[in-house]
Amino acid sequence: MSDTQAEAALSFVRHEPLPPAPPPMAYRGPVHRVRHNLFSSVGNSIMTIAALYAIYLLVSAIVPWVVNGVWDASSIRDCRAQLDGKIGGCFAVIAERWPQLVFGNYPKAQYGRAMLAFVLLFAALAPLLFIELPRKLLWFTGVFPFIGYWLIWGGTIWVPILALVGIVVGYLVFVRLERQSFFGALMAGLLAMALFWGLLVGPIASGLASLVPLRLEPVQSREIGGFMINFILGTTCMALSLPIGIALALGRQSDLPIIKAICVMFIEFIRGVPLITLLFVASVMLAYFLPPGTNFDLILRVIIMITLFASAYMAEAIRGGLAALPKGQYEAGSSLGLDYWQSMRLIILPQALKISIPSIVNIAIGLFKDTTLVSIISMFDVLGMIGGPILSSTDWFGVYWELYAFAGLMFFVFCFGISKYSQYLERKLNTAHR
Missing domain, CATH: 1.20.5 (Single alpha-helices involved in coiled-coils or other helix-helix interfaces)
Incomplete structure (x- = not known):
């Protein structure tokens, strides 16, 4: 056998690639x-x-x-005696005053009601936040605001039940007229709901309460404070400002000059005025525009003002999402034979809201932290409790860092949670690589 034949007999062709070698x-x-x-x-x-x-x-x-922190002491003097010159925090003030920091002046016997409302809130939010859960659970999401109101403020159960009935009446009117005109049906539903609340809730609730007295111990709004009021204001105003912001964003892009002018003036005015100014209006000046003897709850006034403030910023964030969509998306709705409202509901808004998620979350986090401004109008939120009843006490006068660090930690936990959820939602809705 020649050398060439020997080499041909020994030749080998690899059919699989070599495994990649590790880097140096x-x-x-x-x-x-x-x-x-x-x-x-x-x-x-x-x-x-x-x-x-x-x-x-x-x-x-x-x-x-x-x-070296001290967690068991009766006063700041006791803390300093236990530290004996060492560097350490006086965390005993948190251990003693945490009910005030969390609940304010809420009655101690009713703490269970407030904690139950807090737990039920997350149960109600779960079907909205996680789309994997059954859609049937959304009925509890719709019912929870009325349950939460009754648990926190107490009183007769018939008022929140009839308020829910008013929403059902408005929805039925809307469904009845939707095929004729979406916008007209929406206005008619809102009008029916407002008339039911204004004219029928009070008399019917009084009659039912006399027959079936289902009630909890009433709690006045002035007794609600601490981080509890920050949480109530933050969650309520965030939930209300999003739909109002969507309506303002659509109104600003409307072809109807009057609606567009109203939305533009509202957005630019609110964005040009500091929130603290609106809170002072809610606290002091709004009473001058109401009939004499009218009792308009301060928390409700603050919720209205903060919601209007946040909705203007939500509107601009959503308008940015609407502007980011190509014109072909609008033309797609027209080519399918959809009218304006159907196209917005089914094609445009889902994509615009997905684009606007980072901006919406940024506004929500800022809004949640801005609820601490209510301490300036004598509402005892967590910062108001620190600067008022706690530090004015001779037992804990001079303890600052520990209290403000505790308040900052509570806000960080919730704001960080909102941020992480937004990242999860962006990944969930990302369809670029599917």
């Missing part, structure tokens, strides 16, 4: 990541060292303050 040691592992991300240049190295030094200073100051 110099380009993998934690050492490479640290060198590439933190010390890739002289400037990055200086910034890394400065940042590490700043972190060291913070940790060296915070850790002893937390580790």
